[in-house]
Amino acid sequence: MPAPPPATTGGGAPLLLETHAMSTPAPSPVVEMSGITIEFPGVRALDGVGLRLFPGEVHALMGENGAGKSTLIKALTGVYRYDAGTVTVDGVPQRFGTPAEAQGAGISTVYQEVNLCPNLTVTENIVLGREPRRRGSIDRRASRERARRVLGELHLDLDPGSVLGRHPIAVQQLVAIARAVDTDAKVLVLDEPTSSLDAGEVAELFRVVRALRDRGVAVLFVSHFLDQVYEISDRMTVLRNGRLVAEHRTAELSRLQLVQEMIGRELSTLEHLDREPSADTPTDAVPRLRARRLGRTGAIAPTDLDVHAGRVTGLAGLLGSGRTELTRLLFGADRATSGSLEVDGRPVRLRTPRAAIAEGIAFCSEDRKGEGVVGDLTVRDNVLLALQARRGWLRRIPRKQGDELVAKYMQALDVRPADPDALIRNLSGGNQQKVLLARWLLTEPRLLLLDEPTRGIDIGAKAQIQALVSQLAAEGMSVVFVSAELEEVLRISDRITVLRDHRAVADVPGSTATLDSVVDLIASGGDRA
Amino acid sequence: MTVTDTAPAPAPQRPGRSAGRSAYAWLRRTDTGSSTFSVLVTAVLLVVLFGAGTVRYENFGYPQVALNLLVDNAHLIVLAVGMTFVILTGGIDLSSGAVVALSTVVAASLLEKGWAAPLVIALVLAIGTLLGWAMGAAVHHLQLQPFIVTLAGMFLARGLCFVISEPSIPIRDDLFTGLAQNVVELPGNTYLTYAVVIALVVVAVAAFVLHRTRFGRTVYAIGGNEQSAGLMGLAVGRTKVAVYAISGFCSALGGLLFSLYILSGWSLHAIGMELDAIAAVVIGGTLLTGGSGLVLGSLLGVLVLGTIQSLISFDGGLSSWWTKITIGLLLLVFVVVQRVTTRRRR
The missing domain is CATH 3.40.50.300 (P-loop containing nucleotide triphosphate hydrolases)
Known part of the structure; x- marks a missing residue:
């Protein structure tokens, strides 16, 4: 190299x-x-x-x-x-x-989520829509022979009569490729084919991909690995x-x-926050949140993480490195398959988001549209949603008190337009994000999980949100900050956990980390750290 | 491509395995196998129920009792066949019972007016198919829930019955009465009606279409994963519209067979018959989520329902509502079993 x-x-x-x-x-x-x-x-x-x-x-x-x-x-x-x-x-x-x-x-695509029919046999999935026919009837033997021939060309030892859904995802993916080969594809597009495969399955996939390449097929490969x-x-x-x-x-x-x-690197020109990353060792001995060997099979390898009061912990890594997966475990949105969690030194099990909210944990999802805002409700309703849920439906928030709270947070976060009755779907992404932040801040969380809070929003709103996070930490809140933009993570975090390929590879203090050192960690996987 | 057009070679045998074990392995492995397994369960259930009847009641074992299951349910068999197509794509057709009633009313009123029977038959079948096609088009093009669309179709068809005629109209046409009263003599002093012959032909044609045509395989593919079927370049839209048209046709044909059975047209015929058809399809092993099931299973499902009915009428002491209760329990058991088995599979 x-x-x-x-x-x-x-x-x-x-x-x-x-x-x-x-x-x-x-x-x-x-x-x-x-x-x-x-x-x-x-x-x-x-x-x-x-x-x-x-x-x-x-x-x-x-x-x-x-x-x-x-x-x-x-x-x-x-x-x-x-x-x-x-x-x-x-x-x-x-x-x-x-x-x-x-x-x-001649352009065939194999999508990340296998787009075949799990209820049909391997043979049918390969020939579906192009079945050989004889006298108006599908010729099953010819179908099977054709499937066998294609599977043979790819050196796949697979029973063509077996049901696709009974095979692991990796094999289904190979069958999808076999279908593409059966169409005599000149170009094969593989969109994130390896995201759910283990090392052996990836090797098998690559063997097939190389075989196709050697036959003159052009392969377009998308992966985060x-x-x-x-x-x-x-x-x-x-x-x-x-x-x-x-x-x-x-x-x-x-x-x-x-x-x-x-x-x-265009963001490095953005002005620095007035925030000095704190000294390495936090003052209080018991972290607000302590994860030990916390992991979930197929999503994130067992990971240790400490989040202290008044500190911002950044998660850095490329997309697909396990940033979101780890955050979701901390919020109980997915269940951990290994490891333990402590809140203030007390062991807890977060089986549902509800349990996490009860522990004072709040989570802003990266999927703003799908998991955050309720588009057809007003800004006011969106802001009050989590607080109301926490109070329970029987104790309605009095109208006046609600208005005051909404007005206060909208002003504090500079939500525009400053109209609590506007439908939230008509707001820009940055302002929607601010409304979501307001929603969780109202519940006075002690630990705030922010997954990509600044994605897709303009520079000005970004700076405002970053400043807000700093301020919240200064007031004693713990924050886990996830962002694809390394500069942002570096600027804001007291400690940075670097993730790569669904695994935490390093834990560095924010005060000494530089863009180059973190990029190096991501690229090398911590081997040279 | 070279296809050897020679005599069927024997399937490759794996040596060292008993026939029973390899049959079991085949069942576990292949799709048709897993559908076949559900159908086998239904068949065993049918035999057990029938056997219980034979042991418990005198005369239950007469061959004609068994044949009467077909005779009394020919219309339901045809309905269940159409319903199987729809359910295999993951849809549902709630309109079929109402279309049966509409068909009897249209047929009876037109025959009363002196229309020729073949013309009436053609018209009734056309109306059913057209109604089904329209519902399918709404499901596909407007992306509406099949439940709601066919519920609307059900009200529409049922309402039309009342518009045409509120009181029951007797059917006296020669062709209809002839078909109804003449029977196919079988050895052993038993018989079948022509309606049964038609129903069995429908089952055979449906089985061929579902398993040996691209259209049929597309039906299964849509039930397996509609989005995938689209990305695989299959004619998803056309197929979805077609299954509702097929169900509409089967409902109309079922209505004609029902009018042979009962020789009248009445707007209150066949109330809830669509639910019997759905029950038969589910008991026959077809998954309500689509993609798995055999039309033969639906036939057996109808026969299971018929056997339960016969058992209860033979008993004499039980209220006929026990039929409904038994079917309800059976349905619940089947759906639970399906849920358990599919969860294990996915």
Whole structure:
């Protein structure tokens, strides 16, 4: 691997053009997307992005959450229409309206959640919709033979007559690939195929992927696991915030550089908070929350975590590193399969969010729309929701008292528009986030779990929320702060737990951590720490 | 691709296994196996119930008693077949009982007016199919709940019956009475009605369609995972609309068979018959969530319901409402068993 370039490269203009020119390979691409732009109401999800897929290559599509990876895939596979740009397949311009059209042109997709029918047999899942027929009737023997032949080509030892749902997810994923092979796909898109597989299953998947690559199939591979990307891919395209950052040959790009390209650096210009991370050892001996070997199979490996009163604990890591999973365990939203939790030195079992709320824990979900705001209620109702739930339905909050509380917090958090009767779905993301914060602050939690509280909101609102978190900690609240933006975690946290591949790899004091040291931890997995 | 069109080669045998064990392994492994297993359970239940009747009551063992299960329930068999298609996609059709009533009323009133019987039959079948098609279109295109759409269809059809005629209309048409009264003689001094023959043909055709056509496999795929079926490029919309049309057709045909059985058209016929059909489908081993079940199971389910009814009428001392209570309990047991087995599978 080439030596990593100086960490300070590029103030915004990366070297992508050079890289592009250098790595132009001899064969022509089977798929070439260029200038793809997709606008959703109010957001430009993709802005002039290009992608080239070459036959016989595994191409990794890299980027943090919201970078536009899945949007780009959906543009390629006919799920989304694009507003500008071109897609050519074998040099012929194409515009797919449906997934079926893309499949017809030889582009098959295997989604993260296996999109097959668990109630049917392996054979049927492979040939469904294209069953061989004889005299108007499905020829079962020919179907089985065809399935057997495809499975044989992929060296999969699988009973074609068995029901798909009885196989583990990994095998189902391989069957999905077999179905793609049966359609003679030229391009195979694998969207997060390994997220629920163990190491052995990943090895099996990669064996199949390599076999396909050697047959000249172009494979587009999306994964958050850096190790896997480096193991399987020949080339990668990095996206950030809906823009193309660079295309590289995998061998020519160090992990450090990749992580830097994915995370970007534009936020380092944001002004620093007036907050000095506290000294390492907290004053009180008993932490407010202590997790020991807390874990959940398939989500997060057993992890130790201490959260002290008046301190902010940051969770840093790429998407899929287990940040959200760990937070959900702390709130009882998912049940831990191992380990123990103590609140103020007292062992507790958080089986439900209700139990966590009773312990004074509050949780702002990263999924603002799905798990946070109730879109058809007013700002006032959304703010009062958790407090009312805590009081129980029989003790209604008096109208006047409610109004006062809402007004106080709306003013404190600078919610705009300052109208408690506005429907919350009409507010911007940042203001919705503030309303959610207000909701939990009303319940006076002693531990606040914030999962991506600043995602998708503008810089100004971000700074306000960060300032608020600092202030709350200064007043004695404990905060767990999760963010994909490392700068933010660094700026705000007293201690930082670094996660990677569903595992805590390091626990560093906020006072000494730097962006480079944390990026290094994420890239190396703590081996060099 | 080379397909060898030779005589069927014997299935590959795994040596060192008894036939029983390999049959059991096959059942556990294959989809048709797991559906077959549910159907086997229903078949065993049917035999046990019937055996109990034979032991308990004199005359219950006469062959004609068994054949009467078919004779008395031919219309319900056809209804259950249509319902099986809908339930396999994960839907439900609450309108079928009302469509049966509508069919009897339309047939009886048109025959009374002197219309030719074949024309009446064609019209009734067309009305049922069209109503089903419309409900399917609403379910698919407007993305409405099948429960609500078919509930609306049920009220519509039932209401139309009253618009056409409130009092019961007798059927005196020669073709209808002829079909109703003539029987297919079987050896041993037993018989079947033509309605039974039609119902069994419907079962056979449905089994072929479900298992040997792409349409049928799409029905199962939709029941397994509708979104996946769409992403696999299957004609989800067309198929969903079609299963409701099929159910509508079967309801209308069931209505015609019912009018042969009862030789009248009345707006209050067949109240709750759709629920009997659903019960038969569920007892026959089809999952209400869709994707698993055999049409043969639905046939056996109808026969189980019929046997319970016969048992209670043979007893004489029991109120006929015990039929409902027994069916209710049976249904509950079957749904619980299904829940337990599917939970283990997923």
